[in-house]
Amino acid sequence: MKFTNGYWMNRPEYDVESPMETYDARQDEKKLIAFAPFKRVLTRGDQLNLGATTMTFTSPVENVIGVKLEHFDSENHGPSFKVNNLDPDVAIQIDDNTASLTSGQLKVSLPLRTDFDLKFTVDGKLITESAQKAQGVIFNHDTKVSYMREQLSMGIDEKIYGLGERFGNFVKNGQSIDIWNQDCGTGSEQAYKNIPFYISSNGYGVFVDEPQRVSFEVGSENVDRVQFSTEGQSLQYYVIYGPTPKEVLHRYTQLTGAINLPPAWSFGLWLSTSFTTDYSESTVLKFIDGMKEHHIPLDVFHFDCFWQKGFEWCTLAWDKEMFPDPVGLLEKIHNRGVKVCVWLNPYIAQKSSLFVEAKEKGYLIKRQNGDVWQWDLWQAGNGFVDFTNPDAVAWYQSKLKELLNMGVDCFKTDFGERIPVDDVKFFDGSNPKQEHNYYTLQYNKAVYEAIKDVKGSEEAVVFARSATVGSQSYPVHWGGDCLSNYNSMRDSLRGGLSFLLSGFGFWSHDIGGFEDGADRPTPDLYKRWTQFGLLSSHSRYHGSNVYRVPWNFDEEAVANTKRFVDLKLSLMPYLYTQAAHSAHYGNPLMRPMFLEFSEDPNVFDNSTQYMFGSQLLVAPIFNESGRGHYYLPGGKWTSLLDGKVYSVPLAGQWVDEEYDELSLPVLVRENTILIRNEKADHASYDYTKDVDIHLYQLSDGKVTTKVVDLHGDDVATVTAKRKASKISVNTTGISGSVNVYVHSDNNITSARLVDGVAEIDL
Incomplete structure (x- = not known):
């Protein structure tokens, strides 16, 4: 949702008020509470006929800072997202010039009695900020609807990702996105899965804790800021510091709920x-x-x-x-x-035998007059279960x-x-x-x-x-x-x-x-x-x-x-x-290249390939000619399907190759221990018995991997150590008939695991 007419003016239907200074601040146990009026207060007369935003800062998870902006004190009728509070230690400081709250490495600071600013820093380095006139209390005098707005700065070359399942450009810069679930198909700007959380290439994320519609303007209204707004008199969000994207996701799931492991x-x-x-x-x-x-x-x-x-x-x-x-x-x-x-x-369709039962017991969503809310979309006379x-x-x-x-x-x-x-x-x-x-x-x-x-x-x-x-x-x-x-x-x-x-x-x-x-x-x-x-x-x-x-x-x-x-x-x-x-x-199994190689700018825009776990790269073929076009970060990569080795310079390289219809690029990262069982006929079996151990392009040194059981618990360990042309393998928890295969350059050497040990000369 856009409120401005260019950089200087507002659209005619909107009145926008913004905090112009932080007037004062106080500590309430582990909270920092600040009062920010809509103009500079220079005289006592400036304290009259003036609105303000109350800002409350908290930290439910270390390296996560919550910000609640409130104009009027209004009741929340819910529902609300569940947010976990792990109660970390925080440091709150207030003096004549500045108020701040620090959680872990992340610090939010506000200058007092001067031009408004809200900075999020790590070790003195700015990661994002809400500058003067970024926040807004907005009133549409045509519709009589109020909104709250925040704008957080973006750095040069900073890229924004996430916001749920979005079928357009992978990098969200320049996009207008409404967090509003819709039955939409996969070829439009709408989405079935809208998540008011974004992650930045600069090592932090932002979660907007509002279940209703949240409108994001990602460098699309103010081109140097991510704006988010919602209807009402309050707005709550959390800034989540990584510094890696994996750590950002870890803390986000600590905050909003763990990822459960499917069977x-x-x-x-x-x-x-x-x-x-x-x-x-x-x-x-x-x-x-x-x-x-x-x-x-x-x-x-x-x-x-x-x-x-x-x-x-x-x-x-x-x-x-x-x-x-x-x-x-x-x-x-x-x-x-x-x-x-x-x-x-x-x-539940009206023709269903369940409809009458649900209606009589009050189990369906109703209209204001008490009737069941129905329509004919999808099934005739549909009602909705009221959860x-x-x-x-x-x-x-x-x-x-x-x-x-x-x-x-x-x-x-x-x-x-x-x-x-x-x-x-x-x-x-x-x-x-x-x-x-x-x-x-x-x-x-x-x-x-x-x-x-x-x-x-x-x-x-x-x-x-x-x-x-x-x-x-x-x-x-x-x-x-x-x-x-x-x-x-x-x-x-x-x-x-x-x-x-x-x-x-x-x-x-x-x-x-x-x-x-x-x-x-x-x-x-x-x-x-x-x-x-x-x-x-x-x-x-x-x-x-x-x-x-x-x-x-x-x-x-x-x-x-x-x-x-x-x-x-x-x-x-x-x-x-x-x-x-x-x-x-709190990380995905299928990983955008950016998640695994966050230091490589060549992967920041890449959304046609992915890492399958941390060690396998997959690049699907999207054309009938069989042309594969994909990027390999620096290092040695081995084709899982035909054994071809790619020695890639540190700067990375793009690969163009043709693949028949029984093949595609599936590459194994160097220094990988890959446990396999090529006799499996179902997905669920004992992953520690009668397996093959594949070692890919090991450097000198030690590599270790774990193996889980069907409960997801670590039950076995495989360690491979290379010194010059000799590799030793030691295992615990691995049983049965086990072969070890060493993939070194374009050669494969094998040995039998005996009593959990194998020695291989290259």
């Missing part, structure tokens, strides 16, 4: 019925058996919308005409070693638990974005404008916790489309409705990387694209997207009106699917260890 089986291949295709028990079993006949391991089968009767979504009951014995069907699928996911959303009502939550969960006890393993939690704000009344009196974005958290939390109650905490996983702050605790999320073309494949990755830089750990997308045309997806696109999908944290075939089984495309598609499913399963000792460690620290 290992969820990392395997998911196969969907697709959306509007015809399917029954025989169709489902034919597809599952077809995967086995083609020797393609399958971990999860997903039933999309039509497991229920049309016009009745979500009635949360099987369509008995198509599935007369759902318990028997689920047992047959489980006996094939496959988990089951079913689709749902939080809307602000604890009884409604328990009722909804009881329906899900019936399905879980029947044999369903998890749910695809679709929708949650189109939550009304006009003529709306929530059970707990929540402000509809604040509830709109927040609703998805309540919805996905209810479903996740229902699974947790029945299956246990380590088995809980959803496949969610919408998200807000805190949703990282309820994984996994997927990218939404993309098109079956290469541009949309690229857009999906760009949106995913932006989302993963916003405090989330795991992400997926519809392999092949969701919206099918008459000839979509093409076999070529299907194969390229399969490679990308199986080198993502979670991997699901899904579409609209086309079955996604590989034999429907061509024989090479079958070979391609098998190759990359096998590859992912073989990598699970590495991937699940990386996933567990990343989630614990």
